[in-house]
Amino acid sequence: MFDGPEPIYVQIAQMIRAQVLAGELAEEEQVMSTTQFATTFRINPATAAKAFTGLVEEGVLYKRRGLGMFVAPGARERLLDSHRKAYFDDVLAPALAQADLLGISTDELVAYVLGTDGHRKPGGPTTTTEES
Amino acid sequence: MTPAPFGARLDDVVVRFGAQRRLTADGTAVKDEAGTALDGVTLDLRPGVITGVLGRNGAGKSTLLTLLAAFNRPTEGTVRVGAGDLLEDPWENPWVTANVQLVRESGDLMDDERVSETFKYYADLRPYWDADLAERLLDTFEVNPRKKPTALSRGKRSAVGATIGLAARAPLTILDEVYLGMDAPTRYAFYDEILADYAEHPRTILLSSHLVEEVERLFEDVVVLHRGKVLLAETAEEMQARGFSLTGPVAAVESLAGGRRELHRQRLGATVQVTLEGAPDGDTAAAARAAGVELGSLPLQDLFVRLTQPQQADGTSGAEVRR
Numbered sequence: 320m321f322d323g324p325e326p327i328y329v330q331i332a333q334m335i336r337a338q339v340l341a342g343e344l345a346e347e348e349q350v351m352s353t354t355q356f357a358t359t360f361r362i363n364p365a366t367a368a369k370a371f372t373g374l375v376e377e378g379v380l381y382k383r384r385g386l387g388m389f390v391a392p393g394a395r396e397r398l399l400d401s402h403r404k405a406y407f408d409d410v411l412a413p414a415l416a417q418a419d420l421l422g423i424s425t426d427e428l429v430a431y432v433l434g435t436d437g438h439r440k441p442g443g444p445t446t447t448t449e450e451s
Numbered sequence: 452m453t454p455a456p457f458g459a460r461l462d463d464v465v466v467r468f469g470a471q472r473r474l475t476a477d478g479t480a481v482k483d484e485a486g487t488a489l490d491g492v493t494l495d496l497r498p499g500v501i502t503g504v505l506g507r508n509g510a511g512k513s514t515l516l517t518l519l520a521a522f523n524r525p526t527e528g529t530v531r532v533g534a535g536d537l538l539e540d541p542w543e544n545p546w547v548t549a550n551v552q553l554v555r556e557s558g559d560l561m562d563d564e565r566v567s568e569t570f571k572y573y574a575d576l577r578p579y580w581d582a583d584l585a586e587r588l589l590d591t592f593e594v595n596p597r598k599k600p601t602a603l604s605r606g607k608r609s610a611v612g613a614t615i616g617l618a619a620r621a622p623l624t625i626l627d628e629v630y631l632g633m634d635a636p637t638r639y640a641f642y643d644e645i646l647a648d649y650a651e652h653p654r655t656i657l658l659s660s661h662l663v664e665e666v667e668r669l670f671e672d673v674v675v676l677h678r679g680k681v682l683l684a685e686t687a688e689e690m691q692a693r694g695f696s697l698t699g700p701v702a703a704v705e706s707l708a709g710g711r712r713e714l715h716r717q718r719l720g721a722t723v724q725v726t727l728e729g730a731p732d733g734d735t736a737a738a739a740r741a742a743g744v745e746l747g748s749l750p751l752q753d754l755f756v757r758l759t760q761p762q763q764a765d766g767t768s769g770a771e772v773r774r
Contacts, residue, residue: 324695324731324746326688327668354650358643362668363501364650439672 327362331370339379339390340398340438350380350388454579455534455654457550457623458498459519462526464489466514466679488514489525490679492545496657498622499535501649503687504659506761512659513555516627519657520553534622534631549578552621556613556628560600560750568613570618577619584648585618591640605632613641617648618661621692631660636663639761642669677759691749695731698724699744707739715753 321330342444351359356367371388372378379389379398418428429435466489472480489686496502498646508514518530519521521541529536532547543546553559563570566589574580589596592610611633616626626645630638640671646669649656660666663707667673673690675683683690692715697704708727715726726749731739739746 322747324736324748326691327748328688354647357646357650360668361642361646363671364646365500365671378635387461 321362328366328369328373331356331360331362334372335374335443336379336398339394340402342395344390345391346392346394348388348390350390352387393443453509453652453654454550454622456499456653457547457621458538458540458655459494459496459517459530459532459623461492461494461525462529464492464494464515464518464525464530466511466518466523467526476671477738481502487679489518492528492676492679492681494681494684496655496674497672499653500671501645501656502672502674503666503670504627504657504674505601505663505755506659509678510676510759511679512676513627516553517555517623518661519623520551520625521548522553532623532697533697545675548720549576550621551623551625552577552616552619553625553647554612554616554627554629556612556631557710558600558608558615558629560608562600565597565599566594566603569600569611569615569733570596573615575621577621579620579622581618581620584620585614586646588617591644592637606634607632609633613644617644619650619771620652622653623655623657624642627659628661630660630662638665642666645669650761651745663752663755664750667678673751675747675755675758682758687751690751690754692730692770693754694726694749696726696747696749696753697739698722698726698747699739699742703744707735707744714757715750726750 321327321334323330323332335344335350344350352372353364353367353371354406356362357364360367371380375388377397378391379394380388382388415428427436431438455708465487468486468488472482475481490737492511492515494515495516499715502510504516514523518525519532519541521544524530524542530541532541532551533539538725539547542553547587560566561572562645562746570585574582586596590600592607592614594607594614603611609629612629616624616629630641631642642665645656645658658666658669670687673683673685673687674681697707700721701718704723708725709729711729713725714728715724717724731746737745738744
């Protein structure tokens with residue numbers, strides 16, 4: 320657990336964001352306390368607290384005095400939003416640049432995405448919250 | 452109520468052992484050179500954090516820790532311990548000594564008395580002693596308080612020491628290789644108790660251990676001593692950023708590693724794991740993913756071993772630390 324090259328608090332924040340995105344942590348649901356986090360994963364409580372502070376600033380979590388940390392209303396939507404933006408910039412843009420470099424035409428790409436070129440259609444998103 | 456945690460500061464601290472006379476085999480007396488346990492240590496220990504004190508045998512860890520608890524005085528330099536801006540010389544200082552709990556690997560137990568008697572002694576000595584916690588911890592570690600330490604195994608004696616260290620709730624708690632003889636489940640229970648109690652009752656904890664892999668994540672700060680000098684003193688996060696690891700097919704790992712200094716290498720068939728100094732480049736992560744190489748964190752153990760390698764301990768390459 321948390322064996323990546325980033326600081327541990329960054330990895331903890333990523334894990335909680337992923338849980339909110341996947342719906343494993345619902346909005347208004349309480350997340351583990353710093354102490355629970357520290358003892359569960361055997362890490363320094365300050366490391367867990369640092370992750371929580373960052374998530375509060377991002378609006379993913381909020382603090383209820385005396386009760387603990389909870390998932391903020393609208394947190395999932397906000398994360399979806401920012402991840403969607405990042406998807407175009409970080410995932411699709413480099414893929415399209417590569418396609419351009421290899422001389423793959425837009426038509427070929429569209430046919431691939433639609434599954435009309437005889438390929439099996441690539442797995443799309445499992446949930447669509449915004450239907451156009 | 453939780454008291455203010457204690458911090459400490461050492462300035463140019465030198466500790467030398469006195470020269471000793473001894474008899475050689477032919478009966479002549481010779482005078483041994485005085486040994487230097489600490490050699491110019493300047494160090495700040497932050498209040499309220501868990502600091503790991505690491506070093507090889509004879510590095511000066513225990514000497515440093517006994518200075519803070521006033522079990523010992525420096526030959527030169529100054530030691531200051533206290534809360535906030537009020538830092539005092541710990542030597543024969545009742546305020547400091549009441550608030551500093553040092554547990555050494557011996558456990559500092561009264562061997563001829565029941566464990567419960569040792570606990571009574573500490574209950575008088577330590578203003579924040581928590582008898583309920585002491586009882587619960589002994590239960591967790593499966594130690595019978597009616598037994599005498601001489602009737603306990605090495606691991607159980609260590610568990611009693613660990614219990615004293617935590618139940619004292621001292622603003623400066625020093626655990627010097629307290630885990631000796633404990634089996635793995637007991638050690639992990641000990642780590643969990645440290646974290647849980649520290650989270651509830653924040654205080655300054657100094658923890659020395661040779662089991663670097665087991666304890667590195669407990670630390671917020673880390674101090675590495677080597678041959679009586681401070682090799683490193685920084686946050687665990689800064690230390691973590693000193694390197695990273697790559698695991699995967701040999702050729703792919705080699706090409707990703709580039710010219711970075713290698714701290715450790717482990718090979719298993721066609722797979723290799725290397726620990727490298729420095730930070731991965733911006734595109735290392737993507738390149739690693741494409742090549743089937745796993746990018747991982749720096750095991751503190753690898754850094755520690757490299758830094759304290761004997762052949763480089765003369766201050767040339769190994770002990771040189773880039774700040």
